[in-house]
Amino acid sequence: MSAANPGQQPQQQENPEEAVLSFLRKRGYECTARTLERERAITTVERKSLQEAARHAASTPDSILLHKPMDPQAYIDQYGELREYVSDSLDMYKVELEQLLFPIFVHCFLEMVDQSHAEKAAEFFETYEHDHVFLYKKEVEALRGLRTPQHLEQSTQATMYRDHKFGLRMAQHTFHMLRSFLHEHNLVLLLSITNEHINIEVFAGDPEHSGLHDTMVVGLTGAELDGSPASQQQLNSKKIRWGALETPAVATHRRDQKEAALDTAREGMMPPPASKKPRVGEPALDTINMGDSQVPLPELSDAQWEAELVELKSSVRVSSSALPSVCCFTMFNAHNTMTSLDIARDGSRVAMGTSESVVYSWDLNRLAQTKQFDGKRLSHNDKAAKDRLLGPDVHVGHSGPVYASHFSPDSRFLLTASEDKTARMWSTETNSCLVAYKGHNYPVWDVKFAPLGVYFATGSHDRTARIWSSDHIHPLRILAGHLSDVDCVAWHPNCNYLATGSSDKTLRLWDIQTGQCVRLFTGHRGSLTCCAVSACGGYLASAGEDATVILWDLGSGRRVCSYQGHSSTVWSLDFAHESLVLASGSADGTCLLYTSPSPRDS
Secondary structure (H helix, E strand, O other), X not given: OOOOOOOOOOOOOOOHHHHHHHHHHXXXXXXXXXXXXXXXXXXXXXXXXXHHHHHHHOOOOOOHHHOOOOOXXXXXXXXXXXXXXXXXXXXXXXXXHHOOHHHHHHHHHHXXXXXOOHHHHHHHHHHHHHHOOOOOHHHHHHHHOOOOHHHHHHOHHHHHHHHXXXXXXXXXXXXXXXXHHHHHXXXXXXXXXXXXXXXXXXXXXXXXXXXXXXXXXXXXXXXXXXOOHHHHHHHHOXXXXXXXXXXXHHHHHHHHHHHXXXXXXXXXXXXXXXXXXXXXXXXXXXXXOEEOOOOOOOOXXXXXXXXXXXXXXXXXXOEOOEOOOOOOOOOOOOOOOEEXXXXXXXXXXXXXXXXXXXXXXXXXHHHHHHHHHOOOOOOHHHHHXXXXXXXXXXXXXXXXXXXXEEEOOOOOEEEEEEOOOEEEEEEOOOOEEEEEEXXXXXXXXXXXXXXXXXXXXXXXXXXXXXXXXXXXXXXXXXXXXXXOOEEXXXXXXXXXXXXXXXXXXXXXXXXXXXXXXXXXXXXXXXXXXXXXEOOOOOEXXXXXXXXXXXXXXXXXXXXXXXXXXXXOOEEEEEEOOOOOOEEEEEOOOOEEEEOOOOOOOO
16 A cells, blocks of 8 residues: 655646636636536536435435325425415516416326325315316316326326426526525425426516517427427428419409509509508508419319409408498207308308208308299299298208308308218209218318318317318328317418317417428417418417407417407307408307407407
8 A cells, every 4th residue: 555645735636617617718708608607506506406305305215306106295285385486476477487387286186196195186186276277177177087097097188298298488587586496495396397297498588578478378289399389489480381372363353453553653643562461450462472372273264263353353341441241140940959050152152050960051042032922922832932942952961960061162062070070062053962071080070161172171079180182082181280179170372271270279280281280379278169361371360268369470470469359259250351350259149350450468
């Protein structure tokens, strides 16, 4: 054993981080050195906090750090501490911190059930469920009956929560405050849940400037995303062809408009310059960005081309100063029977689906012929003739309630979707069923023809939307990504994209060519029931059980504004053909028109 030389100083091992900092300062990289020091300080605080938590739990065999079951009372106590901390926070931080409560509530409950602590789980659920019923009523009801690990395996909702992460955004200062609180109070259970089941996107800036209400609501976004708002933002930044479809009729009409504008300019009356993208509220056809469809489309016949051109020239722009006329139809003896309704684009036909599996349609031009009998004493033959004119065409073929119906652009065909898992196409000329499209595994909730016909889309309880061609009995595309029912579908005017709304509270835009999701919109507090794309192709509207109508910008993937006015579920939405005037119909018995964005987001 050799002795150390007393005159020799022991060599001191240099910390690698100190060496890096020294190198950066020598090279003049002061900004980088300061950033590294800040990150080092944060890491040191986290390491110390975890070491203290580990020492505190070292004597306990049921330690969460070892991923073993823990005393169920710890979940109740730690969640209660977090809830009290959020409640006592300043208002500017409270909005962001409150986002965290529901995901942690869900996973605390699920973990207690998974560890067979049924009584404590029920106590925890009953104590705190009222905090979340207002915003997450359906989710809370789905969790209420879970009591055993076997229930978790059988529950679709529980499986979704355990397989996917919640995503939310939080200001940097708010995040540091939250992290310090969790570490200082040794809330290791909540730290574990946050790391495993929640993705928090931290951004620089103050909470009041976060745009939280514009972009994110706590929820699950699907398997193709990692659950973080950052990945959603990356998806929504993809370039898409949002322009409207330029058919020959539209091209001719645009050329006529430009020539008229030049004539006006020559007379000394220069019109205002047109922007590339329509201004929200008052777009004109000559300001719409036009594009081509990437999918094969049918060629218009001369008669169809001329009819479209006449329609464009005779159409009147709807605005706040020129509101549309209203035509109302009343369905008698249809209480608790009518399940769907559609009016043809040209207003010539009306179709009604019923819970009795029967579809009724009326030819409104034929109804107008009954006026010849007004004021006359009718013979038996006249009465029979009038009854034939007034009576509907009856379409029998479905074996379940008919949840959706939609006329083709030329009103020659009618599509219907039913609980019997099929979509059917009917001829309005022969009143016969032409074909039944089978492919979905569960009830079909919605069906829509493409703007030029031929193609159509369906949405189903099987969580998929499908693209069909009327001349094929099998779907061309299956669009999968939603975590729950696809309740509504809407085509983009250029036929390149399809919008789908779901019970998972999200709205998606799909590329028809690739079958990929190119936009994901989150912000609704309830299931979506309807959606619509503007005629200019730049905006998408959605509404649902939260009684809120939201307008989205397809180019940026962000919310433009939200409209509050209804007091119950919104069941229908539609844009005017020549502007961004939007109409919504609700279960509260009202129909509202929106002509411009709301001055503030709600």
